[in-house]
Amino acid sequence: MVYFTPGPAQLYPTVAGHLQTALDKQIFSQSHRSQAFKDLYQRADVALRALFGLPDDYAIYFTGSATEIWERSLQSLTAQNTFHLVNGSFSKKYLDHAKWLGRNAQVAEVPFGQGFYAQDLQVPAGTELLAVTQNETSSGVCMPVTDLHTLRQAFPEPLLSVDMVSGAPYAAIDFSKIDMAFFSVQKGFGLPAGLGVWLVNERCRQKAATLEGRQYTGGHYSIAALQDQYQQFQTPCTPNVLGIYLLTHVVEDMLAKGIDVIRKETEAKAQQLYSFLEESEHFAPFVSEPAHRSPTVVVANVLDKPASEVITALKAKGLVVGSGYGAFKDKQIRIANFPAIYQEKIDILVNELGIL
Amino acid sequence: MVYFTPGPAQLYPTVAGHLQTALDKQIFSQSHRSQAFKDLYQRADVALRALFGLPDDYAIYFTGSATEIWERSLQSLTAQNTFHLVNGSFSKKYLDHAKWLGRNAQVAEVPFGQGFYAQDLQVPAGTELLAVTQNETSSGVCMPVTDLHTLRQAFPEPLLSVDMVSGAPYAAIDFSKIDMAFFSVQKGFGLPAGLGVWLVNERCRQKAATLEGRQYTGGHYSIAALQDQYQQFQTPCTPNVLGIYLLTHVVEDMLAKGIDVIRKETEAKAQQLYSFLEESEHFAPFVSEPAHRSPTVVVANVLDKPASEVITALKAKGLVVGSGYGAFKDKQIRIANFPAIYQEKIDILVNELGIL
CATH class of the missing domain: 3.40.640.10 (Type I PLP-dependent aspartate aminotransferase-like (Major domain))
Structure with a gap:
């Protein structure tokens, strides 16, 4: 996982x-x-x-x-x-x-x-x-x-x-x-x-x-x-x-590795995630102001089904994402983009989100 | 160690x-x-x-x-x-x-x-x-x-x-x-x-x-x-x-293993340690009242040399004992008799203390 x-x-x-x-x-x-x-x-x-x-x-x-x-x-x-x-x-x-x-x-x-x-x-x-x-x-x-x-x-x-x-x-x-x-x-x-x-x-x-x-x-x-x-x-x-x-x-x-490298990688992966969310028909970035979108914790609205279905489907592929917090539990997913999550894992996640 | x-x-x-x-x-x-x-x-x-x-x-x-x-x-x-x-x-x-x-x-x-x-x-x-x-x-x-x-x-x-x-x-x-x-x-x-x-x-x-x-x-x-x-x-x-x-x-x-077994083993090992200390010419139990001697933390006075010498000599044999606490740092050693310390380890420690 x-x-x-x-x-x-x-x-x-x-x-x-x-x-x-x-x-x-x-x-x-x-x-x-x-x-x-x-x-x-x-x-x-x-x-x-x-x-x-x-x-x-x-x-x-x-x-x-x-x-x-x-x-x-x-x-x-x-x-x-x-x-x-x-x-x-x-x-x-x-x-x-x-x-x-x-x-x-x-x-x-x-x-x-x-x-x-x-x-x-x-x-x-x-x-x-x-x-x-x-x-x-x-x-x-x-x-x-x-x-x-x-x-x-x-x-x-x-x-x-x-x-x-x-x-x-x-x-x-x-x-x-x-x-x-x-x-x-x-x-x-x-x-x-x-x-x-x-x-x-x-x-x-x-x-x-x-x-x-x-x-x-x-x-x-x-x-x-x-x-x-x-x-x-x-x-x-x-x-x-x-x-x-x-x-x-x-x-x-x-x-x-270099903290500058880690920061650049984090920004590139975040960009990839937010771009996907903006272009998707099924997901959207929760945070509307781009400057306030966290590069490290990406929150997505799930537009056309309960978030739990997305979470379950991803889990079956070996990918565990977080649920929305509190009242948003079944409307959102949260995706951590921490240094331990390498680029290839983001590629896999974005690909799976795209074909859900 | x-x-x-x-x-x-x-x-x-x-x-x-x-x-x-x-x-x-x-x-x-x-x-x-x-x-x-x-x-x-x-x-x-x-x-x-x-x-x-x-x-x-x-x-x-x-x-x-x-x-x-x-x-x-x-x-x-x-x-x-x-x-x-x-x-x-x-x-x-x-x-x-x-x-x-x-x-x-x-x-x-x-x-x-x-x-x-x-x-x-x-x-x-x-x-x-x-x-x-x-x-x-x-x-x-x-x-x-x-x-x-x-x-x-x-x-x-x-x-x-x-x-x-x-x-x-x-x-x-x-x-x-x-x-x-x-x-x-x-x-x-x-x-x-x-x-x-x-x-x-x-x-x-x-x-x-x-x-x-x-x-x-x-x-x-x-x-x-x-x-x-x-x-x-x-x-x-x-x-x-x-x-x-x-x-x-x-x-x-x-x-x-059984908590009763662990307690009996603890008492037997404690008895062995305190008996050794009582009989030794170089060590003595710090606690004089037998009923108040802890079975799990055994403190010994070191009678004829600085405790640090005992600690160093034992360490060379792969045995790490604690120093005395605070003002007793160089007058005492402390020996934990916890469940992780099996009988054979106590045997080895008592033997080494005996030939120091």
Whole structure:
């Protein structure tokens, strides 16, 4: 089977080999307080810095999930006012976390399937954190990175927090123009689920320091605690070492291939998928604004039958695509275009969609 | 190498095979919202219920770590008063979490290397949660399960929360006499780290319900949210499916062998280790009270040389033991006696310790 699902997703082709090597070397029996683990964390750090072109002041923390980072970022970085761009289920969940934590959470909202135009947005003065979902996994809407940078220019005060869960590593964000970003590994990195990665700059750490002792900032998972451990390439509690090991090696594989190559391939495959959808009589792109169509999660309306029939027919051919999210479950299919999905697999999928 | 370290630890012998099967079946690409995942969670549930003899009213939740459960249990189950039995680094961390969360955290403390006698304890009226570390990984002190049951008889009011991180699955707790327990999988279950397991009874859920809406109970990770998802064998966020898969299969392997057999073997191996330490001129058991000597984490004083020399010499023979914890780093060694450590490995270790 080839998994075109938007996470958990097709494993990156090198995962099985790395896992076998790790078992042979007994990596998963080594103490997370050992030099061997510190070396692994440092190696992950070097690889991720190179992949994202991170400025020197960024730190890299590991959590159990990206969901956890919604909560921890709000606990460590905000006392009162947050602002959320909501256009789908995952951007709404960041907002939910802010409400649960009792924050004064303001929102700009557009309908499912639409994106934001940075120049039209107004963010209230006094906003501590501006939460943007760079790629909405539920609707297949992305925010072009240039708009992210425009947001920062227009609103330099709030910390700019970017959920790039299903956009990484494709999205070529200039990290000097945001303050933090996060993702989980079971999407664009093609890894088993169970690890969140949090990229945090000095400006975040300074803000976090002002809140320490004044509110609950997350205990063992506060930015202060994570940073304290990070300085020795350690973690506050026993982490998902297997996930960190695989991430490190897959990122190194991606670097060997070249992140520019991966981005160009992603764009070419996305172009192929959207062109097919536009020309098809049976399918159509869900996202009408071309600039907001995600290159990494392609959502298609199924025009003349229940989506479940398409999903079943494809599965019989060994191709697994995702169903629509929530209320769109039987009206749409979602196709992940992650780095693990090579060109030939897209060719096969487009061909099968064309003869359904 | 054989890892006698108290977590991460020697992998259970069947882990590599299960991992290969899961890769072949592409388990880690399947959606965590699929029926296949629900079936896996249900299978984990059945297996863990059988292993621990859980009463029907218990639910089983998954988290990123046992550390997270310290925090989540306090958020969901307490508004004000907690009481902690502290006799080592890990019991102290549960207390730390309570203080960070602003609870009125009371404590009974005994020196490192000592345990508690249930009949001597006094727990203040009004205590909401009584936190007990059944097996202190740092010092090798355990609380016999009969004392746990005595505690419940003497103090029926507070919720009795049992950290059995390095005691499970050996500790034969009567779960009708406690209210919740938790562990991580990289110790007694011999799995890669990155998964916490939380066993929660109806009494906890009732208490949690009284706090919902009155305080922050953990958002996506509150008992209410976890229970809501658990009822369909789902999780609030994408879980460590690989960890859940391996746990399920290793627990089934343990059930096939028989938990009674595993407990008897554990006791026999522990007896062998402690007898050796008592008779040795170079080593001695750290825990003086025999009833408080952990069968699963055996801590030895090294009498006539730095512990690092012993550790290095053993490593040269392919045997990895843990160092002492914290201030005892160079005075002690710690030997995990988990189910993955078969009798023949203990024979080899005892022999090598004897001729050092």
